[in-house]
Amino acid sequence: MKYHETSLQVRFYEVDSYGVVWHGHYVGWFEAGRNDLTQRYQMGPLQLKERSFLAPVVELNCQFKLPATFGNSVVVQTTMERTEVAKLIFRYRVLDQENGKVLATGFTTHVLTDLKGNLLYRVPQEVLERIEAMRKYLEV
Amino acid sequence: MKYHETSLQVRFYEVDSYGVVWHGHYVGWFEAGRNDLTQRYQMGPLQLKERSFLAPVVELNCQFKLPATFGNSVVVQTTMERTEVAKLIFRYRVLDQENGKVLATGFTTHVLTDLKGNLLYRVPQEVLERIEAMRKYLEV
Amino acid sequence: MKYHETSLQVRFYEVDSYGVVWHGHYVGWFEAGRNDLTQRYQMGPLQLKERSFLAPVVELNCQFKLPATFGNSVVVQTTMERTEVAKLIFRYRVLDQENGKVLATGFTTHVLTDLKGNLLYRVPQEVLERIEAMRKYLEV
């Protein structure tokens, strides 16, 4: 399985008074990686919304291995798990761009809903096709 | 002129690696104070939107006097200037709750628009009434 | 087991373009609840640091049940698990203050380190006493 890669610069305001990136900012980084991937397959949050779907996060998990700090560049690696139901699972790794060390790993689970928030139990065909295209890219 | 007061606790993630509240977070505090005031007069951002108005910020100014840090409670003081046109000017002061010292002052200028972002050149009557009620409260 | 309760107002900037609180902001809310609890027992992040300890987050988990939105007040409920090793586990629930519905649940796991980030394998006595005091409060 392949990871899609997105480079980010640590921003000064992301660093807390312990001198390291505040743990909550990794959630925004995961999301930046995920959107960088999904938008290429017309599956970004606004692209889905235009098609009358939402994909809200229902679970978030993050394991913090090593601190990042100001001046670091990081790479967010994003991939998608194969699931059987109308659920999307993205997995992430955040690496120090310079030395390749893993700073954090995690996943987010998303459900598909209509614009009113009603759960979809089957993935609609038009979404399924995009997911398949994304999988092909990630499996190369 | 009176200031409406809103109390806030400094959050850990608001403190930067210099050990003080990152200057950008005062923008969120100003807004918390402003919304705490305007919502009492049906002038909060979503209340306006329901009436088909938006009040986007067109100018922001902030003067930083003394640092705030984790563990501090602050009071955001908010008031509104009298203006002649379809423009709202809010003024803010952020005080250390314990010793009353002024940490920051600032203002935001807002225009009134319709939902498409077209400028209103006159304040609509229904908004004018709310502004007048808010002013009465602030002038007591 | 008892939950310590901390009230928060949803801030406008915490709401995303889906019209609900962006999922990453719950991490800051969990932390606000945790610090509100731990500071009462001299276990807040800066209080620990003064004693030459840090308690970095090594794992974060959040389950999102129902959306929060602007105008809502929420209650963050925080409690601490009993653990055998030099590890702290805090559990959280975020409730809608008006109707008591659970919006999100989660936990964070923290390790204890010295100021250089070296893991402590035993909880130092002075920290242990504070943890015990906090537990007594949470078990009442």
Next chain:
Amino acid sequence: MKYHETSLQVRFYEVDSYGVVWHGHYVGWFEAGRNDLTQRYQMGPLQLKERSFLAPVVELNCQFKLPATFGNSVVVQTTMERTEVAKLIFRYRVLDQENGKVLATGFTTHVLTDLKGNLLYRVPQEVLERIEAMRKYLEV
């Protein structure tokens, strides 16, 4: 006068419930542009701190012209004004990367202090040299 340019992707969490980038996030963008410039001249916030200087923001001003939204790339243009005293003034423009339209302009004023926050009334020679090098780059 030349502007140093820094490209940024709008992040999903930066967009508010009005569907546009929340105004406070421009403060972080200005800072990202400023640090991208100053770090090249050993004037970044941590580089200064290592030399026992801080450069806290004492004034922030931002004029919002046009909204940015998710999916946009922006360019932050940063330059530095020539000042006579121990004060740094940075000026910013945020442009839509695609069409070059100006979304926002602003400035931040910084003072130089020692690590205890005492104002410096003269710019120390080692800082002056870096400022001069930065100016040369900006005046080409």
